[in-house]
Amino acid sequence: MAAMNRRIVLAARPHGEPSPAHFRLEEARVPVAKAGEILLRTRWLSLDPYMRGRMSAAKSYAAPVAIGEPMTGGTVSEVVESNNPDFAVGELVSAFGGWQDYAVSDGRGVQRIPPGVPPTTALGILGMPGMTAYTGLLTIGRPKAGETVVVAAAAGPVGSLVGQIAKLKGARAVGIAGGPEKCRYLIDELGFDAAIDHRGDDLPQALAAACPDGIDVYFENVGGAVFEAVLPLLNDFARMPVCGLVSAYNATELPPGPDRAPALMRTILTKRLHLQGFIVWDFADQAEAFLRDVGHWLRDGRVKHREDIVEGLEKAPEALIGLLKGRNFGKLIVHVA
Amino acid sequence: MAAMNRRIVLAARPHGEPSPAHFRLEEARVPVAKAGEILLRTRWLSLDPYMRGRMSAAKSYAAPVAIGEPMTGGTVSEVVESNNPDFAVGELVSAFGGWQDYAVSDGRGVQRIPPGVPPTTALGILGMPGMTAYTGLLTIGRPKAGETVVVAAAAGPVGSLVGQIAKLKGARAVGIAGGPEKCRYLIDELGFDAAIDHRGDDLPQALAAACPDGIDVYFENVGGAVFEAVLPLLNDFARMPVCGLVSAYNATELPPGPDRAPALMRTILTKRLHLQGFIVWDFADQAEAFLRDVGHWLRDGRVKHREDIVEGLEKAPEALIGLLKGRNFGKLIVHVA
Incomplete structure (x- = not known):
């Protein structure tokens, strides 16, 4: 020692x-x-x-x-x-x-x-990030078969499991990540249906192309430009678990105007969106189910991690x-x- | 004819x-x-x-x-x-x-x-406005005994029923309305615990004073200055049914900056808020329960309308x-x- x-x-x-x-x-x-x-x-x-x-x-x-x-x-x-x-x-x-x-x-x-x-x-994958993905996606996002789920930081521990669980539930998984290597990983290794490089592509256009039927679940962990690109593509009754806003963590002041908060509220109203913030400990009572399900999927090779x-x-x-x-x-x- | x-x-x-x-x-x-x-x-x-x-x-x-x-x-x-x-x-x-x-x-x-x-x-009260109050408050707002419910346009047909149902559920009802006559009506006739005149009072200060334990449910039907005053007072896990934004209906452009949408998202995350837009027809399957419950309360004199x-x-x-x-x-x- x-x-x-x-x-x-x-x-x-x-x-x-x-x-x-x-x-x-x-x-x-x-x-x-x-x-x-x-x-x-x-x-x-x-x-x-x-x-x-x-x-x-x-x-x-x-x-x-x-x-x-x-x-x-x-x-x-x-x-x-x-x-x-x-x-x-x-x-x-x-x-x-x-x-x-x-x-x-x-x-x-x-x-x-x-x-x-x-x-x-x-x-x-069997700890806090994995449980964040599992609880937020399944309890708030509630993806149904055939729906489209979008997640950013998709090569990270939360996003990668969000996309993989979405696939297990029969939904379409669209991931956003930084760089071609991560995007290839999403498609080739994790089975995402589409991957968008936020560093290279025209994000709003690429996201729209990757989501021809709109977006039903947006798992929000980054905010910023991704959030802006997602908002117009959300379908009525879309769900948005909000567990992080990494893009804003280093912000020192509010961005310049116009003030888009009222427009956001209007979108929530007219599209009847469900936004809900959470941290993983809010769902502590799901720890056992999480370990059982994701542990099982991991041992069976149905979900991967890096x-x-x-x-x-x-x-x-x-x-x-x-x-x-x-x-x-x-x-x-x-x-x- | x-x-x-x-x-x-x-x-x-x-x-x-x-x-x-x-x-x-x-x-x-x-x-x-x-x-x-x-x-x-x-x-x-x-x-x-x-x-x-x-x-x-x-x-x-x-x-x-x-x-x-x-x-x-x-x-x-x-x-x-x-x-x-x-x-x-x-x-x-x-x-x-x-x-x-x-x-x-x-x-x-x-x-x-x-x-x-x-x-x-x-x-x-037995039509669309009443059902908007009933479904939004009970399905999304879910007030518990002892919690604080805030509603604006509180002398109107939606707001007045929101406050009265909140009271029936054992919650504290705080109404915001325009003018002393409406405020007196909320307290004397409808049994609200507090009423705030948005024309006369310093709204943020008056609302804070009327909500010493914070706000657990904000039934959003107006937006604007009321929303701004409510946001800092929301408790963790507060619920916000969003059914209208009357203050913005005549807006011709976005308000000037800074852009407060990221700050709103941050508040949703850190306070783990639940915001959900709805229109009454989304809850069409509750029509029977609504007519039964509110009809009963109305005939018993437990809720009033004007x-x-x-x-x-x-x-x-x-x-x-x-x-x-x-x-x-x-x-x-x-x-x-």
């Missing part, structure tokens, strides 16, 4: 795009597990778009990370000390270990990694900055130890 | 606020009921905000009225000739007779006025123009004959 705990703390709140200067790598003592607690060694750290929100002081569904405190984050960790009868030394668990080598926990929210699948799936592994905790800031620009290809994970 | 059919046709499409010049009163022959048809004499004509939409060519959920054609509208009509065994001469029915003295119908969508209630209730009757078909254009400015006090109905 290393003598010190390396941790990456929030050094300053970014105004706009985060840079390496907003993070600081420091060393602290390895924390001590008290009665009932476990000491966790971080093996893999998950990087996810929501972390940009935690860097800001703005009110959101979760408290911001305090300046000088370690960045929060889901981890796959190894139990290296245990004063808790529920966990044995050597077990691999999913936890919220944060951006650091070691963390202590009282065991709440810590779950043993199920056997039979690679441990890192607990951070991706990971983008970065080596070394010290690379986490740069990797998160890249994630917000769409530089990752697959679930972004830092291999810590 | 009068020899001629007076009818008010759409003379021109308004750009912005409609004026009397956009309507034309003309006389035509009384139409002839063919085999299977009935001839209807309009007794009362309903005026409703949606009619502004029908005057525009813009795509919406219903086709626009053609230039030179009679304005559409719900009516209470008397069957004066019948070639249809389902209807007898002399019966009062609710129909879509339009802005005219006479209309023919094949009977589709025509319903006998139930006995025991005044016939004009079929245009208001009508604003205008005398004479020729007054309809002026009355509709006034409706869009909130000049009516209660369900606006033209007594035609």
